[in-house]
Amino acid sequence: MKAFTEHTGKIAVLNRANIDTDQIIAKDFLKSIKKTGFGEHLFHDWRTKDDGRLNPDFELNQPRFKGASILIAGNNFGCGSSREHAVWAVLQAGFHVVIAPKKKINNDVIPGFADIFRNNSTKNGLLTLELKEEQVNELIHLVEAHEGLKATVDLPAQKIILQFTNGYQAEGEREFSFEIDPGVKQHFLEGLDEIGRTLKYDKKIAQFEKTHSAQMNK
Amino acid sequence: MIQIMPKTLFDKIWENHVVTVLPDNSVLLYIDRHLVHEVTSPQAFEGLRLSGRKVRRTELTYATMDHNVPTVDKQNITDPIAKAQVEALEKNCAQFGVTLYGLDSDKQGIVHVIGPELGLTLPGTTVVCGDSHTSTHGAFGALAFGIGTSEVEHVLATQCLVQTKPKTFRVNFEGKCANGVTAKDLILKLIGVIGTAGATGYVLEYTGAAIGRLSMEARMTVCNMSIEAGARAGLIAPDETTFNYISTGNRPYAPKGKKLEESIAFWKTLRTNNGAKYDREITIDVSKMAPQVTWGTSPGMVTDVSGVVPKPGEVSGLTATDVEKALQYMGLTPGQKITDLKVDVVFIGSCTNSRIEDLRSAAAVFKGRKVKQGVTALIVPGSEPVARQAEREGLDKIFKGAGAQWRQAGCSMCLAMNPDKLKPKERCASTSNRNFEGRQGKGGRTHLVSPEMAAAAAIEGHFVDIRTWR
Numbered sequence: 001m002k003a004f005t006e007h008t009g010k011i012a013v014l015n016r017a018n019i020d021t022d023q024i025i026a027k028d029f030l031k032s033i034k035k036t037g038f039g040e041h042l043f044h045d046w047r048t049k050d051d052g053r054l055n056p057d058f059e060l061n062q063p064r065f066k067g068a069s070i071l072i073a074g075n076n077f078g079c080g081s082s083r084e085h086a087v088w089a090v091l092q093a094g095f096h097v098v099i100a101p102k103k104k105i106n107n108d109v110i111p112g113f114a115d116i117f118r119n120n121s122t123k124n125g126l127l128t129l130e131l132k133e134e135q136v137n138e139l140i141h142l143v144e145a146h147e148g149l150k151a152t153v154d155l156p157a158q159k160i161i162l163q164f165t166n167g168y169q170a171e172g173e174r175e176f177s178f179e180i181d182p183g184v185k186q187h188f189l190e191g192l193d194e195i196g197r198t199l200k201y202d203k204k205i206a207q208f209e210k211t212h213s214a215q216m217n218k
Numbered sequence: 219m220i221q222i223m224p225k226t227l228f229d230k231i232w233e234n235h236v237v238t239v240l241p242d243n244s245v246l247l248y249i250d251r252h253l254v255h256e257v258t259s260p261q262a263f264e265g266l267r268l269s270g271r272k273v274r275r276t277e278l279t280y281a282t283m284d285h286n287v288p289t290v291d292k293q294n295i296t297d298p299i300a301k302a303q304v305e306a307l308e309k310n311c312a313q314f315g316v317t318l319y320g321l322d323s324d325k326q327g328i329v330h331v332i333g334p335e336l337g338l339t340l341p342g343t344t345v346v347c348g349d350s351h352t353s354t355h356g357a358f359g360a361l362a363f364g365i366g367t368s369e370v371e372h373v374l375a376t377q378c379l380v381q382t383k384p385k386t387f388r389v390n391f392e393g394k395c396a397n398g399v400t401a402k403d404l405i406l407k408l409i410g411v412i413g414t415a416g417a418t419g420y421v422l423e424y425t426g427a428a429i430g431r432l433s434m435e436a437r438m439t440v441c442n443m444s445i446e447a448g449a450r451a452g453l454i455a456p457d458e459t460t461f462n463y464i465s466t467g468n469r470p471y472a473p474k475g476k477k478l479e480e481s482i483a484f485w486k487t488l489r490t491n492n493g494a495k496y497d498r499e500i501t502i503d504v505s506k507m508a509p510q511v512t513w514g515t516s517p518g519m520v521t522d523v524s525g526v527v528p529k530p531g532e533v534s535g536l537t538a539t540d541v542e543k544a545l546q547y548m549g550l551t552p553g554q555k556i557t558d559l560k561v562d563v564v565f566i567g568s569c570t571n572s573r574i575e576d577l578r579s580a581a582a583v584f585k586g587r588k589v590k591q592g593v594t595a596l597i598v599p600g601s602e603p604v605a606r607q608a609e610r611e612g613l614d615k616i617f618k619g620a621g622a623q624w625r626q627a628g629c630s631m632c633l634a635m636n637p638d639k640l641k642p643k644e645r646c647a648s649t650s651n652r653n654f655e656g657r658q659g660k661g662g663r664t665h666l667v668s669p670e671m672a673a674a675a676a677i678e679g680h681f682v683d684i685r686t687w688r
């Protein structure tokens with residue numbers, strides 16, 4: 001995995017809750033034994049009509065979001081299966097960052113991302129950022145109001161910085177801070193080879209295996 | 219006197235498997251069983267090859283093929299890309315020395331059906347697989363969860379995973395179910411109550427009298443859909459039902475004789491201690507519960523069979539737009555009675571409901587009846603051993619006699635990666651676990667139900683309340 005410190009790009013909005021991995025990458029594209037070639041199939045059933053032509057109504061097909069590399073989605077993004085193909089598809093379609101809201105309904109908290117998807121993203125260098133619902137709403141509002149709006153995601157500073165350049169009514173910058181697990185942050189900053197790191201504990205694992213097998217009666 | 223901190227079942231299994239704590243406070247967790255299938259493993263094996271790494275413990279790693287397998291003639295895969303994937307698994311297992319229950323094996327089947335059948339799934343162990351429904355194995359009191367392909371590679375190379383400790387969530391099912399209310403209804407109800415992200419970040423432990431009465435098959439149905447509630451794992455403490463399942467039948471990897479006795483003595487310690495704390499708890503009284511039917515495109519969009527299709531804006535936890543989108547996709551209007559919904563296809567199968575008990579209860583409904591004209595009914599056993607057992611009991615004859623199709627083992631129309639697919643707008647009563655858009659075929663409309671409810675829908679051509687229908 002490549003290290004991630006900072007990313008600047010255009011923002012696209014796909015404001016739907018519970019976007020599942022079957023939507024992100026349909027099963028028809030899971031038969032590949034390679035790790036590449038998934039980007040063009042991202043959101044296939046939404047992106048294309050039954051006759052195979054592009055569906056102009058689908059948000060990400062609209063010209064205003066062309067070339068975007070930061071995606072804002074609804075809560076519980078990536079729910080469903082464990083297919084890492086979903087993460088590969090998002091990355092290979094050009095996205096580096098996905099932002100989703102953490103929602104509060106009464107006493108329940110609905111997270112921005114499903115567990116396995118988030119894990120898989122971390123292993124592949126796709127940054128998933130969970131923001132407060134108000135923050136995401138405001139971001140969406142700003143993107144709607146300023147076509148082509150870009151943001152810089154600054155990981156060390158834990159900030160999303162919006163740049164309002166000429167042509168926009170407002171000018172200057174607007175910042176949103178985000179929280180991130182320190183371990184995950186480190187993982188991104190270093191571009192960690194996790195298997196390599198674990199293999200450094202080889203002796204410990206072997207030691208563990210001896211007593212563990214006895215205890216587990218194997 | 220030393221005071222011993224009361225622990226949950228989860229705590230006990232977790233602590234037994236921590237190899238070491240890493241500098242960032244995550245842990246290396248040891249994995250006892252790694253199950254592998256054709257869809258999520260090729261890139262992992264390729265990764266090993268590229269970095270010159272080996273499979274660390276081949277005797278803890280077992281593979282089968284299920285997702286791509288055709289169910290009419292499984293040896294005959296016509297889709298060249300699917301075939302390449304199946305062949306890649308054969309090649310990878312041969313090269314790395316992993317045991318494979320392939321297409322020609324009499325043990326082949328859906329990975330979550332064959333693990334327990336073979337005696338690979340045992341209480342107190344950690345089980346992983348590149349498949350989210352690995353949660354199924356938690357029915358034995360094993361900590362079992364799905365992983366992505368990078369993690370598959372990590373386990374192959376190191377027999378460990380880097381994990382942070384999840385929180386615990388106890389779901390207590392109290393009371394006695396009415397006739398016709400099954401394990402499937404319990405779990406659908408739970409998802410309806412807490413939502414599809416309700417248990418994200420938690421491991422569920424199912425407790426209570428209603429769980430204690432369930433068979434192993436039914437417990438697997440409950441744990442299977444933990445992931446649909448957002449949890450990576452669901453647990454049920456092992457008891458006599460569990461020990462009986464493991465000690466009987468042809469289970470080559472289960473301990474036997476003295477080893478079995480010693481194991482059972484250990485497994486009996488795998489219970490949550492009195493006074494142990496969970497991070498969250500909920501109790502559901504099952505005695506007044508009705509059979510459940512999903513109406514939308516997410517498993518939490520579910521209601522009683524006696525209910526109606528809801529109005530947007532009146533579903534808690536969902537925005538009006540999300541409900542509208544779902545109803546539009548499903549071709550439904552608010553206020554329609556669930557029992558008025560006509561079905562075109564009935565699918566009985568998947569790792570949720572394709573075990574022998576599921577087939578028995580479906581057969582009991584089909585017996586002496588006919589599938590409604592115009593309805594296609596597909597019965598897909600979870601594994602070869604399930605299929606043979608069903609045939610010994612004559613269930614296949616009941617299905618065929620009723621006009622349903624008796625197929626070979628595999629995932630089939632649960633995700634329609636093989637030729638079994640819904641056509642656009644076809645409405646399906648399905649015993650599988652996901653009603654996502656397009657899951658069973660592009661444009662297909664899925665309603666999740668129990669095997670009995672699916673079978674009765676096949677007979678009548680629409681949903682019925684199984685409690686009063688019989």
Ligand code: SF4
Nearest residue numbers: 351568569629632633
């Ligand atoms: S039966 Fe369905 S859910 Fe289960 S492993 Fe197969 S595809 Fe996945």
